[in-house]
Amino acid sequence: MPAELLKGKPLADKIKAEVAKEVEELKAKGVAPSLVAVQVGENEASRVYTNAQRKNAEQCGIKYELQELPADTTQEQLLKHIAGLNADPNVTGIILQMPLPQHIDAKVCQWSIAYEKDVEGVTPTNMGLVTFGKPRLVPCTAMGAFELIKSTGVDLYGKEVVVVGHSDIVGKPAALLLLNSFGTTTICHIATGQRGMTESHVRRAEILVVAVGVPHLIKGEWIKEGAIVIDIGINPTKDGKILGDVETEAAAERAAWITPVPGGAGTATTAILMRNTVEAAKWQMEKRS
Numbered sequence: 001m002p003a004e005l006l007k008g009k010p011l012a013d014k015i016k017a018e019v020a021k022e023v024e025e026l027k028a029k030g031v032a033p034s035l036v037a038v039q040v041g042e043n044e045a046s047r048v049y050t051n052a053q054r055k056n057a058e059q060c061g062i063k064y065e066l067q068e069l070p071a072d073t074t075q076e077q078l079l080k081h082i083a084g085l086n087a088d089p090n091v092t093g094i095i096l097q098m099p100l101p102q103h104i105d106a107k108v109c110q111w112s113i114a115y116e117k118d119v120e121g122v123t124p125t126n127m128g129l130v131t132f133g134k135p136r137l138v139p140c141t142a143m144g145a146f147e148l149i150k151s152t153g154v155d156l157y158g159k160e161v162v163v164v165g166h167s168d169i170v171g172k173p174a175a176l177l178l179l180n181s182f183g184t185t186t187i188c189h190i191a192t193g194q195r196g197m198t199e200s201h202v203r204r205a206e207i208l209v210v211a212v213g214v215p216h217l218i219k220g221e222w223i224k225e226g227a228i229v230i231d232i233g234i235n236p237t238k239d240g241k242i243l244g245d246v247e248t249e250a251a252a253e254r255a256a257w258i259t260p261v262p263g264g265a266g267t268a269t270t271a272i273l274m275r276n277t278v279e280a281a282k283w284q285m286e287k288r289s
């Protein structure tokens with residue numbers, strides 16, 4: 001039986017409805033959540049995301065501003081800019097768009113964001129809280145993947161979980177969330193692939209999360225019968241299509257659930273960003289009282 005599609009929109013709509021309600025409540029208490037996205041130079045993938053951010057923020061009643069800095073901004077200037085946002089009580093959430101120009105050390109800049117405004121969960125404090133099983137501001141795509149999995153009703157306890165990709169923003173935090181739910185969690189990465197071992201891990205996965213950025217890396221025939229497959233890849237082709245990291249059509253012959261691309265994990269990501277913006281505003285409110 002072919003897989004059911006695990007679409008991002010129903011989850012995103014549910015999250016945004018809850019967020020909009022919370023924003024109303026916060027505004028009644030005199031707190032207005034506001035998100036600032038900082039973009040250095042131009043990037044097409046980043047543009048797709050910031051457009052989605054603006055639209056989602058509008059839907060939730062969150063104030064939104066995209067601040068575009070020139071591509072030749074120095075690291076020192078960017079750090080100063082972030083320090084200004086950290087100090088501004090009217091800004092409750094900061095997202096530093098990736099990628100940054102080559103001459104800027106992304107980690108240094110991400111880590112300079114005040115942790116209680118870090119709506120992407122990229123600071124050591126927020127990553128540490130995920131590691132300790134006390135998540136507060138969690139990387140949005142990883143959280144979106146986790147919630148899509150939970151929305152199927154699956155019990156993660158003891159399940160064979162395989163995450164392909166070990167990025168700090170998706171693979172690692174997704175694996176930690178799944179581990180903290182007692183999934184038996186394996187992370188595959190570039191070295192796994194170089195040894196030709198990724199296939200054997202994927203073949204036993206009851207829950208599979210793929211965040212690599214290589215179109216159709218994961219073959220349909222590798223998918224375990226009845227698996228849940230979360231495909232986070234967004235790979236544009238020359239003829240204007242978007243491919244995932246998984247052979248979606250072939251994989252759907254075997255999986256129980258599979259995310260479409262587009263319309264799956266990407267859609268959930270932006271809704272989680274809105275929820276994190278509200279969570280960040282609440283955190284700042286707590287720190288003041």
Ligand SMILES: Nc1nc(=O)c2c([nH]1)NC[C@@H]1CN(c3ccc(C(=O)N[C@@H](CCC(=O)O)C(=O)O)cc3)C=[N+]21
Nearest residue numbers: 045046048049052096097098099262263264266267269
């Ligand atoms: N600091 C940082 N964090 C990111 O998470 C980040 C980033 N920088 N830079 C750019 C990439 C790209 N990205 C997307 C997020 C959502 C969609 C999304 O909503 N996609 C929809 C389609 C939307 C459309 O086509 O208009 C979907 O996949 O269904 C796409 C791309 C996040 N990124």
